[in-house]
Amino acid sequence: MAGNPDWLAKVKEEALEPELPIIDPHHHLWDHPGSRYELDEILADLAQGHNIRQTVFVECKAMYRDGGPEALKPLGETEYVNGIAAKSASGGFGDTRVAAGIVGFADLRLGNAVDEVLNAHIARAPDRFRGIRHAAAFDPNPDIRASHTAPPKGLLGLPSFREGFARLESYGLSFDAWLYHHQIPELTELARDHPGTRIVFDHFGGPLGIGPYSGKRGEIFEQWKKDVSELAACPNVVAKLGGINMAVNGFGWHKRNLPPTSDELVEATRNWYLHSIDVFGPERCMFESNFPVDKLSCSYGVLWNAFKKIARGFSESEKQNLFHDTAKRVYRLD
Numbered sequence: 336m337a338g339n340p341d342w343l344a345k346v347k348e349e350a351l352e353p354e355l356p357i358i359d360p361h362h363h364l365w366d367h368p369g370s371r372y373e374l375d376e377i378l379a380d381l382a383q384g385h386n387i388r389q390t391v392f393v394e395c396k397a398m399y400r401d402g403g404p405e406a407l408k409p410l411g412e413t414e415y416v417n418g419i420a421a422k423s424a425s426g427g428f429g430d431t432r433v434a435a436g437i438v439g440f441a442d443l444r445l446g447n448a449v450d451e452v453l454n455a456h457i458a459r460a461p462d463r464f465r466g467i468r469h470a471a472a473f474d475p476n477p478d479i480r481a482s483h484t485a486p487p488k489g490l491l492g493l494p495s496f497r498e499g500f501a502r503l504e505s506y507g508l509s510f511d512a513w514l515y516h517h518q519i520p521e522l523t524e525l526a527r528d529h530p531g532t533r534i535v536f537d538h539f540g541g542p543l544g545i546g547p548y549s550g551k552r553g554e555i556f557e558q559w560k561k562d563v564s565e566l567a568a569c570p571n572v573v574a575k576l577g578g579i580n581m582a583v584n585g586f587g588w589h590k591r592n593l594p595p596t597s598d599e600l601v602e603a604t605r606n607w608y609l610h611s612i613d614v615f616g617p618e619r620c621m622f623e624s625n626f627p628v629d630k631l632s633c634s635y636g637v638l639w640n641a642f643k644k645i646a647r648g649f650s651e652s653e654k655q656n657l658f659h660d661t662a663k664r665v666y667r668l669d
Contacts, residue, residue: 338630350384360662361623365397383636391436436666443499466509478546519562526569538578544585567614578625580632588632597640617653
């Protein structure tokens with residue numbers, strides 16, 4: 336899942352607008368057998384010419400505790416990432432501050448009892464812990480893998496989930512939403528019912544392009560535009576623009592002899608970005624890498640070049656929001 340470096344190296348591009356300040360608001364860190372993406376690996380990607388000032392880590396079920404109460408096992412991930420963030424913050428590994436913000440996991444189906452987990456996360460990373468992601472991506476077709484959290488159908492509407500979700504506002508924590516495109520109306524309902532909680536709409540709502548959705552991109556896009564427009568009417572929702580180069584999106588980049596160029600990425604995905612920016616506005620949008628998951632399909636340098644090409648028609652202040660300021664506001668980064 337961390338990408339084939341030899342294959343990715345076949346397409347190299349000079350970084351466009353190398354001085355443009357960027358916050359990458361969505362990446363992961365892990366060390367699994369045969370798959371490692373820690374400080375050394377992300378720094379190698381960051382060294383591809385773009386001016387990445389800070390990053391935000393988003394939960395991925397890494398380094399959970401081996402024992403103790405089930406609800407508290409995700410604290411291991413926050414401890415693990417906070418250690419990497421502290422290493423980066425020492426200044427001994429470059430100017431970029433990796434994991435300046437941390438989004439962790441708590442099972443919101445615990446209801447009010449989730450307070451214990453939220454307090455414990457904050458206690459372990461008081462300067463960095465910013466939000467919760469409880470992934471909800473579910474599809475009834477067996478060809479479509481559900482989220483790593485094994486969510487049931489209709490997670491976002493469960494009474495127990497809603498009770499736990501309601502606790503986020505009192506802690507000032509945001510909620511990152513990962514789901515599939517046909518679940519967007521469920522997120523809109525959640526956003527309307529909890530207007531005081533900041534919701535971050537991840538990866539365009541996961542427009543599927545494999546299994547039963549293969550060959551239906553145009554049809555899916557038309558319905559997606561309507562659903563996203565309704566979601567954007569909720570002022571408490573902001574959008575992450577990226578994460579559309581995963582295998583599940585069906586573009587098949589990882590199956591090619593050569594990885595895509597930035598021009599190819601733009602040609603294939605531009606309309607998803609432009610519609611999102613149109614309905615949310617640049618002040619509620621932020622480009623994201625979703626690395627190393629999207630590294631299966633393209634290199635870090637090529638991906639950010641694609642973002643910069645998509646943003647060419649925007650003003651300097653709009654670009655500042657898209658690449659830096661929205662992420663800084665949403666994740667309350669220093």
